[in-house]
Amino acid sequence: MSDFGAAISKGKLRGKADPVLIVGAGLTAADAVLCAYNNNIPVIHVFRRRVTDTSLIFKQLPKKLYPEYHKVYHMMCTQSHTVDSNLHSAYTSFPEHNVLSFKPEMKCVLQSASGLKKILKFSVALVLIGSHPNLFFLKDQGHSIGHHINQPITCKGNPIEIDPYTYECTKEANLFALGPLVGDNFVRFLKGGALGIARCLAIRQKKKHELIESGDGGGDGVP
Incomplete structure (x- = not known):
């Protein structure tokens, strides 16, 4: 995530024709979406849950305290590929999808819950689906x-x-x-x-x- 922010601040992603691929539906993924969106970088947002899933973190946050995260959630719901078969210019969500594989030439294969597959091009991929800390020094x-x-x-x-x-x-x-x-x-x-x-x-x-x-x-x- 820090490398992504540094790349944006240095202008490395400016003018890229293909969107950024962001995988995950947590707060770090939402931060990445906001970072790209606010810098006019198109986003493909992939996550495995339904937008109505009650366990999504956005449903646990007060709107008045966290308007920026609710903005992301609103886009997740309203700018889905299921609403419009074409990719939106700024942001497109793919709920109930997984990244099946990455291909050469900056392509990825997405698979829906029903098994349908779609190949998309991207410029940078951020897989933000959680991690365990490495505390080997303790x-x-x-x-x-x-x-x-x-x-x-x-x-x-x-x-x-x-x-x-x-x-x-x-x-x-x-x-x-x-x-x-x-x-x-x-x-x-x-x-x-x-x-x-x-x-x-x-x-x-x-x-x-x-x-x-x-x-x-x-x-x-x-x-």
Whole structure:
């Protein structure tokens, strides 16, 4: 996703004749759709669920707080290939479809729930269907710091257990975590997490200096 944003900011996708292929129906996929759409880059949006599926994240978000995500959901519903057999110039959704395979010359094969196949050309593909964090640098890959001990850390089922104010791991002192690792999947929550960590570290640093100064108070003034 970061590489995609960098490519857009550098103008690498400007003027491309073929659309960007985005796979997934989560918030990261929605962010990618918005990023492309707002930069006038055509989008093919493929996802396996129905637009009426109650488990779609968009149905769980208040419209007034997250208008941008509801804009994406509205496009998913109203600018589907089933509404118009032709691709829309800016955005076309393919609900209940999977990417069956990628072909040479930047082509992909989509398959519908009924088994129908369609070949489309694209310029860049983003497959944003979820992932598991790679915590190889932690002891036992972090299995001991989740809400469920001895289980892999996952963003939804087993995030890292933290203090909600300091973002410090409750089971590992001086280790902090934020974002999807602790279950915060919204970009807007990252700032709050970073500020919480910074505040905690600043308070600890201040207390450390106060202890050092109070310890030097009884000396003879010689450093």
